[in-house]
Amino acid sequence: EAGVAQSPRYKIIEKRQSVAFWCNPISGHATLYWYQQILGQGPKLLIQFQNNGVVDDSQLPKDRFSAERLKGVDSTLKIQPAKLEDSAVYLCASSYQGARGTDTQYFGPGTRLTVL
Amino acid sequence: SQQGEEDPQALSIQEGENATMNCSYKTSINNLQWYRQNSGRGLVHLILIRSNEREKHSGRLRVTLDTSKKSSSLLITASRAADTASYFCATDPYNQGGKLIFGQGTELSVKP
Numbered sequence: 001e002a003g004v005a006q007s008p009r010y011k012i013i014e015k016r017q018s019v020a021f022w023c024n025p026i027s028g029h030a031t032l033y034w035y036q037q038i039l040g041q042g043p044k045l046l047i048q049f050q051n052n053g054v055v056d057d058s059q060l061p062k063d064r065f066s067a068e069r070l071k072g073v074d075s076t077l078k079i080q081p082a083k084l085e086d087s088a089v090y091l092c093a094s095s096y097q098g099a100r101g102t103d104t105q106y107f108g109p110g111t112r113l114t115v116l
Numbered sequence: 117s118q119q120g121e122e123d124p125q126a127l128s129i130q131e132g133e134n135a136t137m138n139c140s141y142k143t144s145i146n147n148l149q150w151y152r153q154n155s156g157r158g159l160v161h162l163i164l165i166r167s168n169e170r171e172k173h174s175g176r177l178r179v180t181l182d183t184s185k186k187s188s189s190l191l192i193t194a195s196r197a198a199d200t201a202s203y204f205c206a207t208d209p210y211n212q213g214g215k216l217i218f219g220q221g222t223e224l225s226v227k228p
Contacts, residue, residue, distance in 0.1 A: 109158045
């Protein structure tokens, strides 16, 4: 089966600019996650969707980050305006059910964002 | 905040040797998972151990879980150069909807 797809793979922007990332989860997976991974650290969950509803966005900096999952399939994550500290790899993952736990998450290749 | 703490932060071994990585966490969990990340790439799921399990095997991987000590270990036997990667433990905390909390990772280098 096809894995989690993300685009773009790399993005370089100036601070205060806007950027958007796209994720297409594995077909049939109800739960979609966005993680931020800063260099040298483990991934940190930003937002979790169950179908097209938000389950957890407690660590999403809502003043500048937004995410949506239209029709419960693809998702976009936007940063507006970007700050230097947003430089990181943004990982998308999906799982079959997710909210019930004991579910494997499958990760995409990530988008490496550099903010200058 | 990161729940898992892993040690060592970096480990360098020769091919054929065993590698052991440890993970400690703070709260009650449904399960604990180990992931591998090759340089510049996404994470690959290795193994999941549920809170009522104590040991699990998958190929050359052996995972143990001690819920009384809130700790886990990952053993890779007969390591290969291709095992060179970062390894992360991730906990699925009880009653938090399936979200994963990752540790800082152990960077493993296997020299041929």
